[in-house]
Amino acid sequence: MTRAVVTGIGIASPNGLGPTAYWRSTVHGEAAIKTITRFDPSGYWAKIAGEVPGFEAGRHLQGRLLPQTDHMTRLTLVGTDWALRGAGVQENDIPDTDVAVITAATAGGYEFGQRELQKLWHQGPDYVSAYQSFAWFYAVNTGQISIRHGTRGPGAVVVSEQAGGIDSIGHARRQLRKGVRLALTGGMDSSLCPWAWVAHQASGSLSRSNDPRRAYLPFDRDASGYVAGEGGAIMVLETPESAAERPGTRIYGEIAGYASTFDSRMPSREPGLRRCAELALRDAGMDASEIDVVFADAAGIPELDKAEANAISAIFGPYGVPVTAPKTMTGRLFAGGGSLDVATAILSIYWSTIPPTVNVENVVPEYELDLVLNEPRHGRVRAALVLARGRGGFNSAMVVREYR
């Protein structure tokens, strides 16, 4: 079977731009949840989020791209540039038809969409941007990456709410198995505008606390919902043979297993997360004992935390594996969350360190979880399991491991 390795990682996270800055903050447990600055949150009961600071799109992208792109597309394009640079891929290294682009989305370019909706309803149809037809729709990032880098291989976009970031990487691996050499994949998401914010509030999943240190507390007895954030990760995924053609290319790790499942609505049936994780392990040809850390979905909602803890204990036994949720530093990043967790897991393998979960103080004892709290754990990480869930019942799991 064709193998898939990660050779480039582009990250835009509330606590760091680029894999190096992000990793440094994450290992040190530097949280970045703050009062919202992207719009005036005073009229909303939820007032905190994880915003990506210091991102000036105009420093990275040509001016002509700015009027036609939402913030999330700009993050995506810059992240993709970084990933390709990190992988040492130059133009014409790989035939354009051998490159796939597979991204995840949740709500598209929502801030762009709000602006154009406002123009339409307040000023009239003649004021709507000619770019609206594509700047806000879910497929935009794949299209824009393809155009920017001249890729003419397969393109796709998956939407499975917060599980999509993993699904996109899983689908990218399918493309490698079908003969493509390299895929640009992952998700970067942002929906920090008033029109998105009322939707987030309506979800019923946002934390009612506006204390950045107390709002998002997965697995804690005080868990009361999550904090929304923006950002994510785009990765260069390729076959080892393709990477070998560029001498000196660093291989961060391998995507070894992937699966996705869906939860039944019938209360008598077990949620699909455990089965999903088991299928991903089986797909990797690995046993649970070979997993050195689990990057949890960490919903921060008591029922969901409990279900995840049960799934982890069922597979690994009580306190059977270190579990972490670095997303406690950034908030949940929607389509970007699963892919940032996969990138973090890969960095964890690369740097032999498990980054911590922050702010959580009182893990519910019945969960029987070995949660890595506040301090990183140093030591070899050979393989990691990454879990993600999307609203409605979407589950995805990915196994990443050292490449040997």
Place this chain on the structure above:
Amino acid sequence: MSRRAVITGLGTVAPGGIGTKAYWNLLSEGRSATRIITHFDASPYRSRMAGEVDFDPVREGLSPQEIRRLDRAAQFALVAGREAMHDSGIEFDHLDPSRIGVALGTAVGCTTSLEREFVVGSDRGKYWEIDQNYTVPHLYDYFTPSSMAAEVAWLVGAEGPATVVSTGCTSGLDSVGYAAELIAEGSADVVITGGTEAPLSPITVVCFDVIRASSTRNDDPEHACRPFDRTRDGLVLAEGAAILVLEELEHARARGAHIYGEVAGFASRCNAYHMTGLHPEGKEMSDAINAAMDMARVDPTAIGYINAHGSGTKQNDLHETAAFKRSLGDHAYRTPVSGFKSMIGHSLGAIGSLEIVGSLLAFEEGVIPPTANLHDPDPECDLDYVPLVAREANVNAVLTVGSGFGGFQSAMVLRKVEEVRR
């Protein structure tokens, strides 16, 4: 042995009538169901026509809760989904739920509901700060279209892989391609797939207006979409849904299912050219066609019918005509090509699946639906576009293609299963 994906159930919600039978009648009679928009007052807009579905959710059996909670696109998906389930003859309660998947296509998701709620929360666009006191509780489900895949998954009791595939106007082809991959790789035995779209609201109409992609033949809405015609002036927006039950071949045979056909090959390509423009050479669409034919292991001469994207824009029809010639060579001139958008308009992320349904019925009925409204052929579009009147033909393999914003080009080869050598 490789696992093959076959279609065993069809469900349709299309302009001109609910249900697959009404849809086929429209197509085979070459009638057009596009009209002046009635959903809202479209008089301020450049293009005021659409392929609207006459849809009464109560009559279609949706519950009051479903009607209140769900966007029209999700309602279409449920109605078409129920028809497809019934048509397949599968007793879903008796299947292992973990072996059932969902891959649903949509381009713009729940835009209609989002726009409606925006108008309320912003007081018709007066305020940037949307009022949190005027939002509906299910706003988040409109916000991200994966909610629609969840609805379909609940409908059939799926617990296997589920997702929305959203690649603009190729979503309806790409979702079925995705579903076929789930079956081929062994992740599921049955996948409910297809596409749904109910985009008819001011913002969508304006999107196409401002880039002048839609037809302005408002005085003749029934004949506005004229693919491959010299006088064509753009697409006509539409709504609709088609849901298919995709099943692993042996699974279908074991229960003696009626098999409409096989998804024998599928490929998608990015054109890396322009977010809305198409290069006249059609190279990437041709690459997708070649890859789909390779996967199906068919020679161009085996293709008995091409179901075109046929959106009726100047550039699209030239683009795909070039792609067909590039891939099929001389055989392109001998192959009937037709475009359903002349009859049902362009329902964005649903149309690819609606076109698959029509293509499968072409096998079934031995009839190729025509390209309606094609009276004055464009000399630069010089293939056999089956103008105006359906044609009897015994077709064993169909090529269906799609092309969309973002540069997506997709191609699928559908084949009669009788041909499969075991």
